[in-house]
Amino acid sequence: MRRLVMWDIDYTLLRGGGVAARAWKAAFTEVTGVAWQDTPIFGGRTDLDICAEVFSAHGVTDCTPERFFTRYVEKIHEIKHEFAEQGSLMPGVKEVLTRLGDDPAVVQTLVTGNVPEVAAVKVAAFGLDGSFDAEVGGYGTDDSVRATLVRRSLERARAKYGEEFRPVVVGDTVNDVTAALANGAVAVGVATGTTAAAELIAAGAHTVLPDLADADNAIRALKA
Template identity: 80%
Template sequence: MRRLVMWDIDYTLLRGGGVAAKAWRAAFTEVTGVAWRDTPIFGGRTDTDICNEVFAAHGVTDCTHERFFARYVELVDEIKHEFTVQGHLMPGVREVLAHLGDDPRVVQTLVTGNIPEVAAFKVAAFGLSGAFDAEVGGYGTDDSLRATLVRRSLERARDKYAEDFRPVVIGDTVNDVTAALANGAVAIAVATGATPAADLAAAGAHVVLPDLSDLEASVKALTA
């Protein structure tokens, strides 16, 4: 059975340097006419979930997700060149992606709280687009719950390839770990974000890596 390796983006593959967050705030103010007041915690959450919280915190009741996300995508598109200026790849990412890309037992995709267009902008900025079958990914527009994103990705992969997969989720937050476990997936955690390694282990991660700089250890965890 092949592995479907589902990659989180932010603080797992790369740091975006606050570029998307800047566009988020600008889009919110433009679309709603409400001044930005409260910044939520973004890590490990879906854009749909964050949008719900932001609208509620600012008392917005007359704006749809579709309208907000449309402007958000436009603004990120305008400043996407800043990703490589303000952000950077996490250690070892390019090497691990390349190694798994050469392995016929592995299909790599994205399971991320980002909406699809912004996910695409982020990975393209660093030349990573070709590593992933983005068609079978799970995205922040699929649901507010991250576990549903994992399920949708697995369903899409099964439908596209007409085969079953062993799901493997890799991310840097407790939400990534719990979403993996909720779907019977192998949970690989990297301590490259704000969540300490001990917390990732306590959440039930099967393997916790400090980062992906050890190619052998990283590949072993993702393909075991």
């Protein structure tokens, strides 16, 4: 049985340098006419979930997530060059992705809280877009609950390839770990975000890595 390795993006593969947050705030004000007041916690959450919180916190009742996301994606494309300028790749990412990509027993995709268009811009900014089968990913417009994104990705992979997969989720937050476990997936935590390794272990991660710099160790964990 092949492995479907589902990668989180932010603080797992790369740091975006705050570019997406700036685009989010600008798009929100443009679309709603309401001045930005309160920044929610973004880590490990879906864009649908964050959008609902932001609308509620700002008293917005006359705007839909779809309308907001349209402008948000436009803003991202306007400033997409800033990701490479202000962001950075996490250690070891390119080597791990390349080595897994050379393995016919592995399919790599993205399971991320980002909307699909923003996910694509982020990974392309660092030359990673060729590493993933984005068609079978799970994205922040699929559902507000992170675990559903993992399930949707599995469903898409089964439908496209006509086979069952051993799912592996890689992420830096407790939400990534719990979403993996809810779907019977192997949960590999990387302590490259704001969540400590001990918290990832306590959440039930099967393996927790400090980062991906030791490619041999990372690949062993992903293929365990």
